[in-house]
Amino acid sequence: MKAKIKLDCQEDTISLGKIIGKLVKAHSLITLSGDLGAGKTTLTKGIGQGLGIKRVINSPTFTILKQYQGRLNLSHFDVYRLEGQDDELGFEEIFDSDDVCVVEWSQFIENILPHERLEIILNHEENGRTCIMHPIGQRYEELVKEIINENNCNGYIE
Numbered sequence: 358m359k360a361k362i363k364l365d366c367q368e369d370t371i372s373l374g375k376i377i378g379k380l381v382k383a384h385s386l387i388t389l390s391g392d393l394g395a396g397k398t399t400l401t402k403g404i405g406q407g408l409g410i411k412r413v414i415n416s417p418t419f420t421i422l423k424q425y426q427g428r429l430n431l432s433h434f435d436v437y438r439l440e441g442q443d444d445e446l447g448f449e450e451i452f453d454s455d456d457v458c459v460v461e462w463s464q465f466i467e468n469i470l471p472h473e474r475l476e477i478i479l480n481h482e483e484n485g486r487t488c489i490m491h492p493i494g495q496r497y498e499e500l501v502k503e504i505i506n507e508n509n510c511n512g513y514i515e
């Protein structure tokens with residue numbers, strides 16, 4: 358199963374993130390891939406708002422991980438700088454916790470990621486972005502259906 362959503366402007370990306378943040382359950386993994394500037398951090402800002410996080414969410418490019426408290430706690434990773442070196446980082450403990458884990462550039466730590474997740478691929482288009490959601494596992498399929506229902510303007514499942 359796959360869902361496609363058109364994101365015409367930054368506000369659309371934030372709104373989608375908010376819906377995800379409202380619906381996501383504890384102990385979840387969301388992986389984000391897409392080029393630099395595709396909107397991964399913007400989507401995470403929206404997820405944070407949906408989780409009721411008050412602090413401003415900024416890119417963890419230099420720190421790799423930033424954590425925030427909300428309805429559920431958010432662990433926001435940007436693992437771009439870890440390419441090829443994913444040994445003994447201690448991330449497994451965080452993936453096993455109740456946190457909502459959002460991982461930008463997740464392909465760089467594929468070896469240590471749990472299999473079940475909501476995979477999100479953002480594509481930079483001439484006008485805006487497109488988002489493909491690919492759920493792996495029953496609970497993530499349910500989540501995607503709920504997201505598409507809430508975001509009734511622009512998404513469809515194929």
Ligand SMILES: Nc1ncnc2c1ncn2[C@@H]1O[C@H](COP(=O)(O)OP(=O)(O)O)[C@@H](O)[C@H]1O
Nearest residue numbers: 364366367370393394395396397398399485486
């Ligand atoms: N749907 C969209 N349409 C147009 N611009 C967008 C959209 N979503 C995000 N942006 C803009 O794209 C830029 C890069 O976003 P960012 O989230 O930092 O990307 P990434 O984390 O993937 O590198 C930001 O200036 C943001 O406002």
Ligand SMILES: [Mg+2]
Nearest residue numbers: 397398416461
């Ligand atoms: Mg980013």
